[in-house]
Amino acid sequence: MKMILSIAWRNIWRNKTRSWVVIGSILVGIWSILFMLSFSYGLITTYVDNTIRYQSSHIQIHNPDWKEDQEVEFTLENTESVLQYINNQSYQSSATQRTLVNGMVRSSRGARGAMIKGIHSEKEGQVSHIDQKIVEGKYFTENKKNEIIIAQKLAERLKLKIRKKLVLQFQNAQGDIVAGSFRIIGLFSTANTLYDESFVMIKQTDLNRLLVLPNASHEIAVFLDDSKELAQVKSDIQNQFPHLLIEDYKEISPDANLYESQMEVSHRIFITIFMLALIFGIINTMLMAVLERNKELGMLMALGMNKTRVFFMIVFETLMLGIIALPFGLILSWLSITYFGKHGVDLSAFSDGMEQFGMSTLIKSYIPTELYFSLSTATVFTALLASIYPAIKAINLKPIEAMRKI
Amino acid sequence: MEIIKATGIHKTYNPDKIPVHALRGVDLGIEKGEFTAIVGPSGSGKTTLLNIIGGLDTPDKGSIIINNTDISSFKDNEMINFRRDNIGFVFQAYNLIPVLTAKENVEFVMVLQNRNLKERTERAEELLNAVDLGDKMDKRPSELSGGQQQRVAVARALASNPTFVLADEPTANLDSTTTANLLDMMLELNQKEKMTFVFSTHDQRVIDRARRVITLVDGKIV
Numbered sequence: 001m002k003m004i005l006s007i008a009w010r011n012i013w014r015n016k017t018r019s020w021v022v023i024g025s026i027l028v029g030i031w032s033i034l035f036m037l038s039f040s041y042g043l044i045t046t047y048v049d050n051t052i053r054y055q056s057s058h059i060q061i062h063n064p065d066w067k068e069d070q071e072v073e074f075t076l077e078n079t080e081s082v083l084q085y086i087n088n089q090s091y092q093s094s095a096t097q098r099t100l101v102n103g104m105v106r107s108s109r110g111a112r113g114a115m116i117k118g119i120h121s122e123k124e125g126q127v128s129h130i131d132q133k134i135v136e137g138k139y140f141t142e143n144k145k146n147e148i149i150i151a152q153k154l155a156e157r158l159k160l161k162i163r164k165k166l167v168l169q170f171q172n173a174q175g176d177i178v179a180g181s182f183r184i185i186g187l188f189s190t191a192n193t194l195y196d197e198s199f200v201m202i203k204q205t206d207l208n209r210l211l212v213l214p215n216a217s218h219e220i221a222v223f224l225d226d227s228k229e230l231a232q233v234k235s236d237i238q239n240q241f242p243h244l245l246i247e248d249y250k251e252i253s254p255d256a257n258l259y260e261s262q263m264e265v266s267h268r269i270f271i272t273i274f275m276l277a278l279i280f281g282i283i284n285t286m287l288m289a290v291l292e293r294n295k296e297l298g299m300l301m302a303l304g305m306n307k308t309r310v311f312f313m314i315v316f317e318t319l320m321l322g323i324i325a326l327p328f329g330l331i332l333s334w335l336s337i338t339y340f341g342k343h344g345v346d347l348s349a350f351s352d353g354m355e356q357f358g359m360s361t362l363i364k365s366y367i368p369t370e371l372y373f374s375l376s377t378a379t380v381f382t383a384l385l386a387s388i389y390p391a392i393k394a395i396n397l398k399p400i401e402a403m404r405k406i
Numbered sequence: 407m408e409i410i411k412a413t414g415i416h417k418t419y420n421p422d423k424i425p426v427h428a429l430r431g432v433d434l435g436i437e438k439g440e441f442t443a444i445v446g447p448s449g450s451g452k453t454t455l456l457n458i459i460g461g462l463d464t465p466d467k468g469s470i471i472i473n474n475t476d477i478s479s480f481k482d483n484e485m486i487n488f489r490r491d492n493i494g495f496v497f498q499a500y501n502l503i504p505v506l507t508a509k510e511n512v513e514f515v516m517v518l519q520n521r522n523l524k525e526r527t528e529r530a531e532e533l534l535n536a537v538d539l540g541d542k543m544d545k546r547p548s549e550l551s552g553g554q555q556q557r558v559a560v561a562r563a564l565a566s567n568p569t570f571v572l573a574d575e576p577t578a579n580l581d582s583t584t585t586a587n588l589l590d591m592m593l594e595l596n597q598k599e600k601m602t603f604v605f606s607t608h609d610q611r612v613i614d615r616a617r618r619v620i621t622l623v624d625g626k627i628v
Binding site: 003007010011014301303307308309399 | 482486
C-alpha cells in the first residue's frame with residue numbers, strides 16, 4: 001500500500017501544470033461555493049435577525065381570538081402574571097406588554113391606515129430595540145402625554161416633521177370613534193420600510209385612556225438572549241398558560257420561516273451543482289491521465305500489478321488532488337468570509353429595493369462552522385466518486401492492447 | 407526438463423474481417439537454463455508467440471504449460487499473479503516506471519510479491535550491482551542512458567526470481583557497445599544463476615550469442 005501511495009503521489013506531480021490546474025479548480029470551487037453560501041447565509045440570517053429584533057420578537061402572546069379578528073376587546077386577561085412568570089424563569093429574556101388597535105394616522109396633508117401600538121416605553125426598547133433605530137428626534141424619555149414615534153418613511157408620506165402634530169383616530173372598546181392629537185418626538189427607520197410604515201408607537205397609558213381600557217394589553221412580546229432556547233421557552237409558557245395563544249417568530253412572520261427553510265434547500269442544491277461540476281472536471285482530467293498512461297498501466301499489469309492495486313492507485317491519485325486543494329480552499333474561504341463578515345459588503349446602491357423587502361443593505365458574510373465540514377466531506381466524496389470511472393477504465397485495459405507488444 | 411511447453415498454438419487476429427494468421431500450429435519446448443532467440447522476419451509471429459508464452463495474450467487453440475501449469479485457462483487476476491511470480495519481462499522500450507528510482511523500479515515487483523523491506527532492499531542492491539549500476543540506484547529513468555535503463559529492466563525482470571525471462575527485442579534501441587555489454591551481462595546471469603532467457607529479435611548480434619535459435623516464418627517454426 002505504501003508503494004502504491006508513493007507511486008500515486010509521484011504520478012500526480014508528473015504533469016505539474018495539469019495537477020495544479022485541477023487543484024486550482026477544486027480550490028476555486030470550494031472557495032466560491034463557501035463564499036457564495038456565506039453571503040446567502042448572511043443575507044437571510046440578517047433578515048431573520050432583523051425580523052426578530054425589530055418586528056416580531058421571539059415569542060408573542062395573544063388572546064386566542066385576537067388572531068382571527070384584531071378587535072379591541074380581545075385583550076389578555078392576566079398580563080402581569082404572564083410577565084411575572086417569564087421574568088422568574090432561568091433563561092435570559094426581556095418581555096413587554098402592548099396595547100394594539102388599528103386606526104388612521106392623519107396629518108393636514110394626508111392620512112394612512114396603521115397599527116397603533118401602545119407601548120411600555122422602558123421595556124419596549126429591550127424587546128423591539130426600536131430605541132436603537134431612532135434616526136431623528138428621540139425615544140420616549142419624559143413622562144409627557146400624547147407623544148408619538150413614527151417611521152421616517154411614514155413622516156415623509158404624510159409630509160410631517162419632528163415636533164409636528166398628527167391625529168390618531170380609531171374605535172374604542174365601546175365602539176365609539178375616538179381621536180387624539182399627538183406630537184412627533186422621534187422618527188425611526190429599520191431595514192424594512194414596508195413594515196415601518198405599518199405602525200406608530202405611543203405610550204400604552206395614552207392609548208388605554210383613549211380606548212377606555214385601563215390596564216388592558218393585547219400582546220406580550222418576549223425577546224430571548226439565546227435563540228436556541230426558543231422551543232423550550234415557548235413550550236414552558238404554553239404549558240403554564242394553556243388558554244393563551246403562544247406563537248414564535250416563524251408563525252408570526254412566515255416569510256422568515258420560508259427564507260430559513262429555503263436557505264437549507266437552496267444550499268443543498270448549490271452544493272450538489274458544485275459536486276457535479278467538480279465530478280466532471282476531475283473525471284476529465286483523470287481520464288486524460290489514464291489514457292496517456294495506457295502503455296505504462298499495461299506494463300504495470302504485465303509485471304504483476306493486479307487490478308485492485310491499479311484501481312486504488314488511480315483512486316488515490318484523484319483523492320490526493322482533492323485533499324491537496326481542500327485545506328487551501330478552506331483557508332481562503334475562511335479568510336474571505338472572516339474579512340467580509342467584519343466589514344460586510346455595502347449594497348446601499350440598491351437600498352430602496354432591498355429595504356422594501358426588509359433586507360439589510362450591509363451584507364455581512366457568515367457561515368456555520370459545520371458547513372466547512374460538510375463541504376470537506378462533499379469534496380472528498382466527490383473526488384472518490386469521480387475517481388471510479390477512470391479507475392474502472394484503467395483496470396479494464398488489457399496489458400497486451402495497452403502496450404501493443406511486450 | 408522443459409519449463410515452457412507450447413503445443414499446437416494457433417492465433418488469428420481479426421477472424422471475422424480480414425483474418426491475419428499470426429501463429430499456425432506452433433509446438434515449442436524450452437528447457438531450464440536455455441539462452442534462446444526466436445527470430446524471423448517482421449510479421450512472422452515472434453512477438454505473438456512471446457506474448458502468448460508470457461501470458462499477455464491467449465491462443466485461439468493449443469496449450470501453454472509453464473512449470474507444469476496450464477496457463478491457458480487462467481482468469482485475468484490469476485494470470486497477473488502468475489506473471490508476477492514466474493515471468494520476468496524485458497521490453498524493447500525499457501518501460502521502467504518513470505516516477506521511481508532505479509532501486510525502486512527493481513523493488514517494485516517484490517513489493518507486489520509482499521516481500522519484506524530488508525529482503526527487497528538486499529535483492530535490489532545485489533541485482534543493480536550485478537548489472538553494474540550500483541552507483542545509479544537513486545537515479546530516475548530520465549537520468550539514465552538507454553543502456554542503463556535496459557540494465558535496470560533486466561535487474562527488475564530478475565528481481566522476482568522468475569522461472570524465465572522474456573525479452574522482446576531488448577537491444578533494438580541500443581548501440582553496439584551497449585548491446586554487447588548487455589548481452590555479456592545476460593549471458594553471465596544465464597551461466598551463474600541458470601536463468602532462462604528467451605528473446606525475440608532481429609538483431610544479428612543477439613542471434614550470434616544465442617545458444618539456440620528458433621526461426622519463425624509465417625506463423626510456423628521452420
